[in-house]
Amino acid sequence: MASNFSGSLTQDSDEIKEMYCEECDRHGDGYATAVAFCVECVDYLCVTCLRYHKRQFKTHKIQDHNNMPQDFYFQKCSTHPGQLVKFYCIECNKEACQECKDNDHVNCSDVNHLPTLASDIQKSDELINFSKNMDQLSKDIKDTEKVLNAKSEVIKKQEENATDTCIEHSNKLIATYKQQHQDLIDEFDKKMEETIARLKKERLELLQKVSEKKRKFEEKVRQAETDIKEEVVSTNPNFKKLKSEHLNLVGNLKALTVDIEQAQKLGKNCELFIKLKLAKQMCKHIQVTSDQIQLSYIQRYKLKESDIQPTIQSLEDQTRFFSFDEVRVSAVEKKITFNFDINHEFGSITSLLVLSEHRLLTSNYNRRSLVIFTLEKSKAEYLKETNFNTSPRGITKVSDNKVAVTFPDEEMIRLITFSEEMDVLDTTEIPGHGCCCDIAYSNNHLVVSYYKSFTGSIKILSMSGKIVKSFDRDDNDQNLFTYPQYLTVSPDNSMIYISDSGRNIVTCLTSDGKVKAIYKDDQLKYPQQLAVDEYGSVYVCGHDSNNVHQLSHDLIKVKILIDESHGILGPKSIAYCQHTKRLFVGMYRNCKIKAYNVTLKNKLLNQFQSH
Incomplete structure (x- = not known):
């Protein structure tokens, strides 16, 4: 390496290039061969630019093609890409273009033209000394290589010795370990043979005992099977x-x-x-x-x-x-057939109530009135409308021609008695204790639903309006309801059914406020008024799902009884007539109440009437 390095510095194999005009390159006029060099401007010039330059700068010293610097450095400035590197600052030990010289090295005293500065580099002491240093460095590197090779041999020998020792010791450890394990296994095998002999004897005794127990158990199950079959056969003996x-x-x-x-x-x-x-x-x-x-x-x-x-x-x-x-x-499927439409001009019906087989009472929240229809076998006719100062909401039958009506805007309940001709004979007002929504009569008490700020409650009131019970929290002290709009009670008055529109559920409470069951179904949306029949079946309107669900007394889904195919849209109110076995459905923003006949599937209704 040392002997060849000095010679390599003198062997210039680079291609000899000609210099181009810096003025043309600077102004984007294309490539032009330089024929002269301005010493003061430190610029290479073509024939054309030289002519103009001489006119403008008559005192500048110009070197022709033969005398101008021939060592061309074509590297562009990293800071100013459009400028060639033409200078070198001795103080900063850094190359520079014209802009760098004028701006960054304005205070430097030793900034030289790079070709001029490098003209004698080939014969300089710096290059000669550098060559000598490189030759010595090359010799030192070779010596270092010899030392490293010698040390590598020592390391390799140590590694081989260590590996051989490790393998020998590992083999001894493994052999000892395997032998000790084999001793454990041999000892265990001996114990296992003794244990197997003992367990075989115990297994034989166990088999005999289990066999006897199995025989007795099978006899007991078969006898239970026989008994239940006899009970099944005797269920309907006639x-x-x-x-x-x-x-x-x-x-x-x-x-x-x-x-x-x-x-x-x-x-x-x-x-x-x-x-x-x-x-x-x-x-x-x-x-x-x-x-x-x-x-x-x-x-x-x-x-x-x-x-x-x-x-x-x-x-x-x-x-x-x-x-x-x-x-x-209540868990037996019902079927419905369309009976007739009740056409009216009262818009949305808020609640429906069957007063008798010949009277249907409705509340109209928007018109602030109660509207009465007469019912016939296959039709209904408008009879009378009674208006109020505020809007009625829920209605329930208290006795013949006497009803209880909620007026939530007044926070009041009115007990209204009608004549045979359905004129108002008497009105008694009792406190409503808040925004009273729906109402039901049960065991000489009023069951009322309330709504306030995304929560609600159920209250039991005496006929004078005194609060007897109130239900709003469950056993975990959580809110029972979000928006309890409508409610009804079971035929035996033991259960209260509440439609919670805020949660899309129906809740069943016992008379003491315990949650008995909850019904939630993806096909029931925004539940509204409920009705029950004499068997305990529960019917609930799904306003946004456009259907009526039939549920059992314990809120098990029986079926979707009515849907859009039966002509309903936005069902809001519902009532059931026990005498005529008819179901009435009122719709939101619709001047029509639909009446359907309700029967059990396969004509089994009469089989249950004697039950």
Whole structure:
């Protein structure tokens, strides 16, 4: 390295380039070959620029092509990309363009033209001394390489010795460890053989004991199965007799038909007359008997498995494995058929109330009135409208022709008595204790729903308006309601059903305010008025979901009874008539109340009426 370095500095293999005109490059006039150099401006000039330069700067010293600096440095300034590096500051030890010289090195005393400064570099002591230093550095590096190679051999030998020692020691440790483990396994195997012999004996004894227990348990389960089958068979003991009676009716009807037809064919009019009279009496008997068979009650039930943890001990202790659960009528699906429309001019109906099979009372919040309709078999007609100073909201029947009505804007409840012609005979005002929404009559008390600032409550009032009970918090001290709009009570007055529009749920409370059940369904949105029938089925309007849900007495979803396909949109109010088995549905911003007939599926309604 040292012997070749000095020679390499003198071997210039770079391509010889010609200098271009800096003035043309600076002003974007393209490339032009430089033919002269201005010493004062330190600029290379082409023929054209030289001519103009001489005119403008007559005193500047100009060097022609042969005498101008030939060592061209084409590096552009990193700070001023449009300027060539033409100077070098000895003080700052830094290269510079014209702008750098004029701005950054204005106070420097030793800023020189780079080609001029470098003209004698090839023969300078600096280059000669640098070459000597580089030769010595190259020799030192070679010596260092020899030292490193020697040390590498020492390290390699140490690594080999350490690796051999490590492998030898590791093999000894592993062999010792394996032997000790083998000793443990051999000792365990010996104990295992002894234990297996003992366990085999114990297993044989256990098998005998378990086999006897299994036999007894199977006998107990089979006996329970036999008992429940007998109980199932005996649930409807008269059904076979009913079928036999029905067959007798069919035979009697057929015999009567044959006798009449035969008398007609033979032309025996007297005999036909007598047989016809007898046949008419017999047909009446057949009809009565047939109706009785149809009206016969059938016990409906659901077989349930016993609710026990399936462990050996619990199964052995169990004495009853099956149970009957009576299917409440409220859980049986209903079906509806359209009966008629009640057309009116009163806009939205807020609440509906069936006063009797011939009277339908409605509240109209926007018109501040109660509107009464007369009901017939397949139609209804407007009867009367009673107006008030503020808007009525919830309505409930207290007795024949007497109702209780909430007036939330006045925080008041009015007990209103009507005449037979549905004129107002008497009005009694009692305190409403706040924004009273809906109301129901139960056990000589009034059940009222209240709303205030995204919370609500249910209060039980005496008929004079005194608060008897109030329910607003659950057992975890959380709000029971968000917006309890409507409510109703079960037929036996033991349950209160509340539609909470703020939470899209229906809540069932016991008479002492305990939460019995909650109904929430994605297909029930913004629930409104509720109704119950004589069997305990609950009907609730889904205003925003455009449907009516049928629920069981314990708020289990039975079905969506009515939806848009039945002609409803935005159902808000609902009422049920027990006498006519009709369901009335009022809609928001709609001058129509729809009446539907309600029956049980498969014509089973009469089977439950005797229940």
